[in-house]
Every structure is written in structure tokens, then in C-alpha cells.
Amino acid sequence: MKVQRTRSQEKVLQFLKQLNHEISAQGLYVELRQADIPLGLATVYRALEALKLSGAVQARVLGNGETLYSQAQSDRHHLTCLQCGTSLPLNDADCPVHALEDNLRKSAHFEIYYHTLEFFGLCSPCQQQSED
Numbered sequence: 001m002k003v004q005r006t007r008s009q010e011k012v013l014q015f016l017k018q019l020n021h022e023i024s025a026q027g028l029y030v031e032l033r034q035a036d037i038p039l040g041l042a043t044v045y046r047a048l049e050a051l052k053l054s055g056a057v058q059a060r061v062l063g064n065g066e067t068l069y070s071q072a073q074s075d076r077h078h079l080t081c082l083q084c085g086t087s088l089p090l091n092d093a094d095c096p097v098h099a100l101e102d103n104l105r106k107s108a109h110f111e112i113y114y115h116t117l118e119f120f121g122l123c124s125p126c127q128q129q130s131e132d
């Protein structure tokens with residue numbers, strides 16, 4: 001799908017590609033400033049929202065309500081701790097969802113950009129704490 005991007009959207013997308021990890025809008029705003037790309041916070045939010053809707057950027061909401069953005073990749077899988085918010089990426093070599101994704105694409109006539117799979121619970125340090 002061809003989408004027309006604004007210059008600030010291009011800057012944000014390029015930066016996320018280089019960054020290669022998830023970041024909050026606030027964090028991205030700070031990093032952009034440090035890299036001498038001074039975009040306003042509202043512009044960063046708008047650019048991220050537009051990029052998200054076009055499928056170029058992926059957003060993930062953490063347990064604490066914070067949203068993290070990253071360049072869209074085909075798959076994302078995480079183990080997320082409800083207590084401390086630690087979120088571990090999983091190796092997605094054996095993703096069980098791909099067949100389902102193909103089916104949905106056909107049966108629901110839905111253009112799927114990506115999927116996420118997230119498991120919630122307690123990480124091992126937090127399990128030990130709750131035993132005390």
C-alpha cells in the first residue's frame with residue numbers, strides 16, 4: 001500500500017528504524033532532540049499515530065499504561081510481568097499464529113499488518129518477592 005508521508009513522519013520513521021528498539025513518544029521526542037531533529041512533542045505524537053494507522057509503526061501498551069512504539073515488524077511476542085512491568089521479547093521462530101493470520105486474511109477480508117502475542121504473569125524475581 002502506497003501512503004503519502006509528511007516530512008516529520010519520514011523523520012520519525014527513519015529514526016525508529018535506526019533506533020531498532022521500542023520507545024515511548026516522550027522518549028522519542030527527547031532522543032530526536034539529542035540527534036538535532038527538534039520536532040515538537042505534539043508533532044511526534046501525530047506522526048506516530050499516522051504511521052501506526054498506515055502500518056509502518058507498531059504500538060504496544062504496557063501494564064503501566066505507557067505506549068511503546070517501534071518500526072512495524074511482522075511479528076511481536078512478549079512475556080510481560082504484571083508486577084514490575086518487565087517485558088521480555090520471545091523468539092518468534094515458532095509462531096503458532098501464522099496459519100490463523102492467513103485464514104483471517106482470507107475469511108474476514110481484513111488487511112493484517114502484523115500481530116502481537118503477549119503472555120502476562122510474574123517474572124522470577126517478582127515470584128520470589130511475593131513468596132516472602
Ligand SMILES: [Zn+2]
Pocket residue numbers: 081082083084085086122123124125126
Ligand atoms: Zn517482575
Ligand SMILES: [Zn+2]
Pocket residue numbers: 075076077092095096097098115117
Ligand atoms: Zn507470531
